[in-house]
Amino acid sequence: MRAELIDGKAFAGKIRAQVAENVARLKSGHGLTPGLAVVLVGEDPASEVYVRSKGKQTLEAGMASFEHKLPSDTAQADLLALIAQLNGDASVHGILVQLPLPDHLDSDLVINAIDPAKDVDGFHISNVGLLGTGQKSMVPCTPLGCLMMLRDQLGSLSGLNAVVVGRSNIVGKPMAQLLLGDSCTVTIAHSRTRDLAAVCRRADILVAAVGRPKMIPGDWIKPGATVIDVGINRIPAPEKGEGKTRLVGDVHFDSAAEVAGAITPVPGGVGPMTIACLLANTVTACCRAHGLPEPTGLTA
Numbered sequence: 001m002r003a004e005l006i007d008g009k010a011f012a013g014k015i016r017a018q019v020a021e022n023v024a025r026l027k028s029g030h031g032l033t034p035g036l037a038v039v040l041v042g043e044d045p046a047s048e049v050y051v052r053s054k055g056k057q058t059l060e061a062g063m064a065s066f067e068h069k070l071p072s073d074t075a076q077a078d079l080l081a082l083i084a085q086l087n088g089d090a091s092v093h094g095i096l097v098q099l100p101l102p103d104h105l106d107s108d109l110v111i112n113a114i115d116p117a118k119d120v121d122g123f124h125i126s127n128v129g130l131l132g133t134g135q136k137s138m139v140p141c142t143p144l145g146c147l148m149m150l151r152d153q154l155g156s157l158s159g160l161n162a163v164v165v166g167r168s169n170i171v172g173k174p175m176a177q178l179l180l181g182d183s184c185t186v187t188i189a190h191s192r193t194r195d196l197a198a199v200c201r202r203a204d205i206l207v208a209a210v211g212r213p214k215m216i217p218g219d220w221i222k223p224g225a226t227v228i229d230v231g232i233n234r235i236p237a238p239e240k241g242e243g244k245t246r247l248v249g250d251v252h253f254d255s256a257a258e259v260a261g262a263i264t265p266v267p268g269g270v271g272p273m274t275i276a277c278l279l280a281n282t283v284t285a286c287c288r289a290h291g292l293p294e295p296t297g298l299t300a
Contacts, residue, residue, distance in 0.1 A: 003227070003260040006149055012272035015148065015298070016061055019279045022295040023062040026286060034286035035064035036094040036120065036278070037086050041079065041105065042072030047098045054096075054275055061279050066092060072102050079105060080113050087115040093289055094120035094282035117289065120281040122174065131177050138281055139300045143175040145273025146207060146228045147182070147300060153226055153262055154205075158183040161202050165189045165216065165250070166209035171230055175207055178300055196220075208250035218255025227256055227263040230270050 026032040036058050040051045051067065058065040068082060079097075086095050095118045101107050111119070116126040122140035130137030150157060162184040166172035172188060179186045189199045191210060200206055200220040206227045208216050213233035221227060231250030240246065249266030257263055264270055280298035287294050 003257045004262040006153060006226075006228075006262050006264045006269060008145075008149065008264055008269040009272045011149060011152060012145075012276040015273070015276040015280060016057065018295070018298060019063075019276070019283055020061045022283050022298070026283070026292075027062065030290065030292065032286060032290060033062070033064050033091075034094070034282050035066060035092045036096065036282045037066040037068065037089075037092045039068045039070065039079070039082065039086075039095070039097045041070045041074050041098070042102050044100070047100075051098055054278065057275050057279060058282075063279065063282060064091060074102075074105075076105050076109070079110060083110065083113045087113075087118065092118065093286040094118055094278075096121050096278065118285060120278055120285055122281070123170070128169070128174075131174055134181060138285065139178065139277075140170060140174045141274045141277035141281060142171050142230060142270060143178050144277045144281070144300055145270060146175060146230065147178045148277070149228065149264065149270075149273065150205060150226065151182070156182075157205070160184050160204040161187075162205040162207070163187045163189055163200055163203035164207045164209065165193075165196070165200065166207075166211070166230070168209065171209040175209065179205070179207075181300065206251075210250050212250055213248050214252040215250050216256065217252045218257075218259045221256050221259045223259055224261040225259075227251055227260045228270060229253070229264050229266050232266060232271060 038051050055065045055067055086092050095114050111123045112125055116124045119127055119138050122138040127137040162179045164172050164176050167188055167190045176186045176188050197220045201222050203225055206225055209230035213235050229249035229251040233248050234245040235248055237244045237246040247267050284294050284299055
């Protein structure tokens with residue numbers, strides 16, 4: 001029997017509907033409109049598409065969207081000045097600086113200049129520390145989306161063996177912290193793990209976030225496991241025509257789907273959840289800024 005497909009697109013739609021309900025409630029009950037500011041430096045085509053999508057979905061949820069597009073040769077001092085201005089703007093509840101930044105800019109310095117309470121990407125060192133010590137923080141959007149899908153699929157995660165393949169600061173490490181917070185037994189594996197196949201086969205929950213196309217085959221997966229594929233890799237697709245590409249995950253989908261109990265596809269799995277969780281984080285930040293109860297079901 002093939003694995004159940006976890007439809008990230010449909011689930012993200014539900015999250016966005018919940019966000020819109022909470023936004024409407026904040027507007028009518030408190031006269032508040034959550035606001036998200038996105039800063040884009042330079043003209044990276046993938047980033048431009050992503051920023052457009054964020055802006056569109058922010059407005060569709062009834063929120064205020066502030067876009068700041070800066071030339072690729074923007075000086076670090078000017079970028080930091082803009083962030084300081086947004087930190088002080090009461091109508092802005094969430095600030096996101098689109099990565100990657102041009103090489104002459106120090107990403108860590110820029111991210112850590114954002115007010116941690118407005119850091120809806122969850123990358124500020126304070127939020128990393130708060131998450132790591134089990135305190136209230138802003139949680140990175142992609143791991144938060146994965147956690148929401150796992151809870152929806154499995155209910156309680158308590159006591160399950162979870163393996164996270166990948167140790168990035170953006171996905172792997174925060175994902176492990178979130179799973180620990182839900183009482184999983186967590187292993188962080190990576191490209192240098194000895195006998196990675198055996199480690200993966202122990203997992204009731206397998207989160208693949210390593211950035212290598214189709215790296216994890218079906219025979220690495222425990223029968224009935226839930227597989228969350230965070231990978232987004234472009235590979236050549238000559239069958240579509242010369243120079244064409246297609247998206248694949250870090251998991252070899254066809255062989256994995258024969259073994260797993262449930263699996264996210266690529267595309268249409270984790271991807272749509274990332275922006276939905278960005279909107280959710282902005283609503284959460286707005287509620288926290290005004291001492292209001294946080295929305296249920298939209299936080300870790």
